[in-house]
Amino acid sequence: MLTNKLVGFTCSYTPLPLIHAAGYAPYRLFPLDNSKDSAGHILHDNLCPHVKKILDRGIDNNTPEMSGVVFMNSCDAMRRLFDGWRKARPNDKAILIDFPATSDDSAINFFALELSRLWKELWEWNGRVGDLSSIKQSISIYNDLYSLFSDVTSKIRKARLKDGNLKIQELYNKASTEPPENIIPILKNLQASINSALDNDSNSVPIFLFGNVLYELDAFKLFNDCGAFICDDDLCTGSRLFYPINITEEEDLFLSLSKSIFSRSFCARTFDPKYPLKFAEDILNKAKACNAKGVIAHVLKFCDPYLIRLPIVREILKENSLPLLVLEGDCTLRSIGQQKTRIEAFIEMLR
Amino acid sequence: MMYEYFKNLESSLEKKINETPKSPNARKKYSLEVARIGKRLYSGKDKIAWTGIGVPFDILNTMGITSCFVEFVGAMLASTGASGNFIKEAENTGYASDSCSYHRAILGALSQNLIPKPDFLVGTTLPCSGGLAVIENMARKFKKSLFVLNVPQEDSLQNIKYLSDQLKDLVNFIQKETGINFDENKLKEGIKKTNKARDLMIEAYNLAKKIPSPVDSRILKDFGIVTALMLGTDAGIEVAKAYRDEFQAKVNSGESGVKGEKIRLLWIQNRIQFRYQLEKWMEEEFSASIVIDELNDITWEKIDVDDPFTGIAKRIISIPFNGKAEKRIEHLKFLAKEYKIQGAINPCNWGCRQGTGERGLISDGLKEIGVPVVNLEIDCIDQRNFAEGQVKTRIAAFIEMISN
Numbered sequence: 005m006l007t008n009k010l011v012g013f014t015c016s017y018t019p020l021p022l023i024h025a026a027g028y029a030p031y032r033l034f035p036l037d038n039s040k041d042s043a044g045h046i047l048h049d050n051l052c053p054h055v056k057k058i059l060d061r062g063i064d065n066n067t068p069e070m071s072g073v074v075f076m077n078s079c080d081a082m083r084r085l086f087d088g089w090r091k092a093r094p095n096d097k098a099i100l101i102d103f104p105a106t107s108d109d110s111a112i113n114f115f116a117l118e119l120s121r122l123w124k125e126l127w128e129w130n131g132r133v134g135d136l137s138s139i140k141q142s143i144s145i146y147n148d149l150y151s152l153f154s155d156v157t158s159k160i161r162k163a164r165l166k167d168g169n170l171k172i173q174e175l176y177n178k179a180s181t182e183p184p185e186n187i188i189p190i191l192k193n194l195q196a197s198i199n200s201a202l203d204n205d206s207n208s209v210p211i212f213l214f215g216n217v218l219y220e221l222d223a224f225k226l227f228n229d230c231g232a233f234i235c236d237d238d239l240c241t242g243s244r245l246f247y248p249i250n251i252t253e254e255e256d257l258f259l260s261l262s263k264s265i266f267s268r269s270f271c272a273r274t275f276d277p278k279y280p281l282k283f284a285e286d287i288l289n290k291a292k293a294c295n296a297k298g299v300i301a302h303v304l305k306f307c308d309p310y311l312i313r314l315p316i317v318r319e320i321l322k323e324n325s326l327p328l329l330v331l332e333g334d335c336t337l338r339s340i341g342q343q344k345t346r347i348e349a350f351i352e353m354l355r
Numbered sequence: 356m357m358y359e360y361f362k363n364l365e366s367s368l369e370k371k372i373n374e375t376p377k378s379p380n381a382r383k384k385y386s387l388e389v390a391r392i393g394k395r396l397y398s399g400k401d402k403i404a405w406t407g408i409g410v411p412f413d414i415l416n417t418m419g420i421t422s423c424f425v426e427f428v429g430a431m432l433a434s435t436g437a438s439g440n441f442i443k444e445a446e447n448t449g450y451a452s453d454s455c456s457y458h459r460a461i462l463g464a465l466s467q468n469l470i471p472k473p474d475f476l477v478g479t480t481l482p483c484s485g486g487l488a489v490i491e492n493m494a495r496k497f498k499k500s501l502f503v504l505n506v507p508q509e510d511s512l513q514n515i516k517y518l519s520d521q522l523k524d525l526v527n528f529i530q531k532e533t534g535i536n537f538d539e540n541k542l543k544e545g546i547k548k549t550n551k552a553r554d555l556m557i558e559a560y561n562l563a564k565k566i567p568s569p570v571d572s573r574i575l576k577d578f579g580i581v582t583a584l585m586l587g588t589d590a591g592i593e594v595a596k597a598y599r600d601e602f603q604a605k606v607n608s609g610e611s612g613v614k615g616e617k618i619r620l621l622w623i624q625n626r627i628q629f630r631y632q633l634e635k636w637m638e639e640e641f642s643a644s645i646v647i648d649e650l651n652d653i654t655w656e657k658i659d660v661d662d663p664f665t666g667i668a669k670r671i672i673s674i675p676f677n678g679k680a681e682k683r684i685e686h687l688k689f690l691a692k693e694y695k696i697q698g699a700i701n702p703c704n705w706g707c708r709q710g711t712g713e714r715g716l717i718s719d720g721l722k723e724i725g726v727p728v729v730n731l732e733i734d735c736i737d738q739r740n741f742a743e744g745q746v747k748t749r750i751a752a753f754i755e756m757i758s759n
Contacts (some may be wrong), residue, residue, distance in 0.1 A: 036459055044715075045715050046716060047712060048703070048711045050705065050706060050712065079484040079485045080483050080709070081484075083678075083679070085507075091716060100508065102504035102507050114505070114507070114517045117517075197375070245485060271486070273484055275491060277494070277501040278492045281492065281495040305453060306708075308483070308485035309485075309488055312451075312454060312485055312488035313492070315448055315450060316450035316492065338728060
């Protein structure tokens with residue numbers, strides 16, 4: 005379903021296939037740095053710069069026309085963004101969807117009900133009644149998108165193609181703001197021409213990159229320039245965006261979608277209480293799996309879910325002789341640029 | 356060390372209360388029960404649990420578990436003047452100085468092995484992401500089982516059922532972790548006590564609304580949030596009754612909490628926890644009284660003893676910090692009107708994404724009903740950053756403004 009009608013979203017837990025199936029193109033509100041810094045009168049400076057920059061865009065009307073915005077109640081900052089958005093743009097349609105912090109059966113069932121609530125709301129915004137068969141079609145499209153991203157990313161990273169990560173991020177950004185139908189042909193072309201498209205870079209140091217929001221292409225260029233090759237990532241604006249969605253004829257579609265979202269890689273705020281801070285071991289395992297020589301964490305300032313768990317991540321990586329560099333970001337290129345010397349020194353140390 | 360501290364505090368408070376047995380001694384009785392909880396936590400004998408703020412303490416109390424939310428430790432360390440060292444310790448071990456100081460204080464104490472090992476832990480998504488992350492850290496450190504309550508944002512049938520089912524799972528979890536059998540009758544008795552304490556607290560709060568108010572700025576400090584630890588027990592009833600009686604006696608005799616009360620104030624969220632006589636100074640300088648704290652209110656209906664899990668779920672969801680800011684702001688407006696306040700103070704504890712994070716929305720919301728708010732920048736736990744002169748100047752100017 006190719007459409008120009010947009011519904012905004014701000015968090016990678018947002019169920020994009022539902023938005024798509026309701027007749028909209030999901031449009032990620034990136035924290036662009038080109039709006040007036042005005043969110044401070046609504047949200048305090050000690051809140052995540054990601055949400056404040058999105059709110060800046062909202063206040064500044066620096067957004068395309070949207071039929072509504074879907075917010076996930078995933079962390080304090082996201083909840084506050086919903087509050088701030090309603091204050092700044094009271095006439096916008098907006099919904100806040102609860103997303104449990106744990107992945108047990110009752111949480112999965114509850115989230116399925118929340119997805120059903122979202123589905124009804126999306127169709128209310130449309131003024132029509134939804135057809136469940138469209139969800140299946142959209143899930144199929146998003147599964148294609150996931151497979152293509154997975155294959156292309158894996159090939160680029162395996163071949164260590166120079167500027168490959170820049171290309172991947174560029175496509176992730178495009179896939180976050182445009183209908184999936186626009187991206188699939190581009191990925192297919194790239195998939196077919198991958199070996200000749202980009203140069204090999206065997207001198208760089210393989211790095212596993214994790215954290216929350218990092219979408220600026222210049223940031224990935226900076227990693228390249230500093231001699232790092234991102235051999236795998238776990239970012240809200242990267243590999244966590246798309247995941248396989250398994251559906252069966254017997255199971256409720258919302259339940260299937262809920263299960264799939266809870267089966268993907270989590271950011272720090274979601275966890276299994278049976279394995280506290282398994283998040284740290286997951287990072288270790290992912291870094292080992294891609295043969296990284298070091299790990300870079302890019303975490304936004306004031307992001308409690310990450311900041312409170314990072315010391316344990318550092319400890320686990322240290323025990324396994326994997327150096328960690330933590331970069332605190334504020335969604336501006338200025339802040340990542342200032343880290344250049346640190347990144348260079350880190351890469352030099354790993355050579 | 357901590358056990359001795361609480362034991363000494365308990366005996367000294369008992370002695371003081373016995374000196375005037377006919378007086379309600381509200382604050383002393385409250386402090387005595389806090390000391391007893393602290394003593395049990397550090398006794399090494401009781402079954403204990405570290406928890407988040409939104410936990411149903413009546414369920415844990417009736418199962419014989421001494422439990423406490425982790426932020427209490429931060430407040431306690433601040434009140435003894437020790438929080439600075441622990442916060443420094445947390446920062447030295449890699450915890451960001453931008454996060455909540457309540458949480459940094461406990462993480463520092465945790466790394467220095469000053470937190471007693473629990474039998475289990477219960478985290479809650481309410482009120483904040485940071486608190487839940489701290490609990491997860493603690494579960495890993497202690498290698499103890501963790502249960503998490505996911506608190507939905509709105510009071511709907513679907514959400515109440517989800518939470519009440521989780522509460523039943525919590526009971527099963529506690530049984531498994533401790534070997535203690537759940538006794539439905541004990542919970543019913545506990546809920547009766549919760550309801551009784553609730554009624555007495557409502558009476559006390561209604562008396563506090565009188566003009567002049569029988570409360571001074573200090574007597575209800577931290578009362579609502581800490582008394583939750585005593586729900587389901589006789590101690591909870593005893594403390595609530597002492598407050599009701601003390602306020603009733605004052606109202607009967609026409610005695611106000613603050614002599615010549617002129618200014619009535621609302622305190623938003625937490626008080627300053629380290630020793631500093633801000634409230635006394637406001638009383639003496641301006642006859643200004645904090646008659647109501649945001650956290651001193653009953654936002655829930657009496658719980659049906661035959662269906663306790665549903666009632667407790669409704670209670671947890673009703674906490675104004677839960678969910679959207681508009682719910683919290685509506686509650687603040689309600690308090691402002693009920694207590695006829697002239698202004699509100701928001702300390703904006705650094706690192707708190709609730710009190711500080713919502714401050715612009717709160718100020719605008721209260722402004723709609725003509726209640727001005729002064730937003731301070733106080734770290735309620737870390738005295739090292741306290742700019743006394745600046746705070747006093749701002750409050751003095753604020754009070755002067757509302758006096759006019």
